[in-house]
Amino acid sequence: MEKKIKKVDLIFGKVDYLDILDKSLQRSRDEIILDVIDSGLRGRGGAGFPTGLKWKFAKNEEADQKYVICNADEGEPGTFKDREILTEAPEKVLAGMALCGYCIGATEGYIYLRMEYNFLLPQLHEQIDAFNKQMKERNFEFTIFIRSGSGAYVCGEETALMESMEGKRGEPRNKPPFPTSQGYLGKPTSVNNVETLVFALMIAKEGPTKFKEMGTFDSRGSKVFSVSGDTPTPGIYELELGMTLEQFVEEFGDGDTKAVQVGGASGFCVARKHFKETLIGFEGIPTGGSMMIFNSTRSMYNILHDYLEFMEEESCGQCTPCRVGCQQLLKGIEAVKKGNKQPSYLEELQKLSDTMRIASKCGLGQSVPNPFNSIINNFREEIIY
């Protein structure tokens, strides 16, 4: 188990993306999809659905039009890797979209970029124009467009994202139907995270084996991490999956790490005593990349308060458990802190958060219990006193 943290360079390194596409277009769609399935690649946007299967479902649908959407909404606190990928390796993202388009049979692709990244637009437009031209020269029918968000975290949820693209309030839809059968404008749609698309391209280039050999059974390959907080080396790192939090903290901590929030405001807080046995990945604690490190000078009450305030503001308000639940959790910990409520009130709040998990409509409300319960269970005293 004594595995050192291994840095990997699949995402940012330069490749001949046109060559990869040309060779892929010579192969059958099923063959490429099988490679992606075989590689074990799972979505890097957070939910972790197997990418090859998603492509297969979208491919199997009969429709006059299908769409590829690149999810570049990146709103999860503590995540900033998609921006870096779009800055450093945009052509790989575009090629990944075209590859997906070829596999599922879509002729249009959209990048949904959060408005906070609007400064990327001029260069992205230029790159997209050039790329679209290159596709045309190859007689490969695939055109990429770009759409902007307007400052709503929930629009990163794939169905809310499509509502927003359709010119509506970004309120998540019921699932099923899943986007692969009825997505953008009711057509089969594959929504993929920026990073996922680049990995898929690299798997098309190198075959599934190299990717599959990295990581663990449920978490194959590597992943781009966004490291922030109390660390001497904040930044963006592509690392092989399968490390424990202890190994991670040894590499990135400042020697006084008290807790790590894995997966952003919707993720889990892990306390020092659990670093050793906690694996970063789908068999342990998954993350879309966000790793926020806190040392012993930080108040866990402030951290929880910050996350709850974020969720309360970003809840779309469509369903009651989430809309009212977020407000009540926030008010509740404030009341306990001020002494207006007994500490035992925290147990009631935890029941409420459990209800949110089962009764909320989308992943936002469903994941509020993650930070809430993990911080309260590990740092109850800090919340009360």
Place this chain on the structure above:
Amino acid sequence: MTRIEEFVKEQAEKHGRDRNSLMPILQAVVQSERFLSEEAMVAVATELDLSTADVFGTATFYTFMDTFPRGKNIIRICKTITCHMKGKDAIVDTLEDMLKIKLGQTTTDGKFSLLQANCLGWCHKGPVMLINDEVYPEITPEKAVEVVSKYLKKG
């Protein structure tokens, strides 16, 4: 036709009159006017053949689509935990002092609005602020004053 109506019509011609052009058109208005006036929303509704309530309902969902006047330059300071830890409060205090306004307000000359925002995606380089579309990572109170002064000169 008023100036706004004309602008909206131009945008509708550029983006198309389908419902899925609503966001790009509203975004173009916000980009140019910094907010969505009643006049603008009625114009958009007319161009796209939607009800005004529907346009208003959509716009008010989004944090970056203000329906009341904002300053010519909108300053957004990230308030999420890691920027908080790196000292965003000092930036807010400094700019409140400099501009003589509180968070959420606009200067009387209409040049600046000072707001906070949720995670701007620069946690490794906090604290960070956004002025309109420009990003300023790793700012200090001194740097913030320097940057805002530049916008002040530009008018």
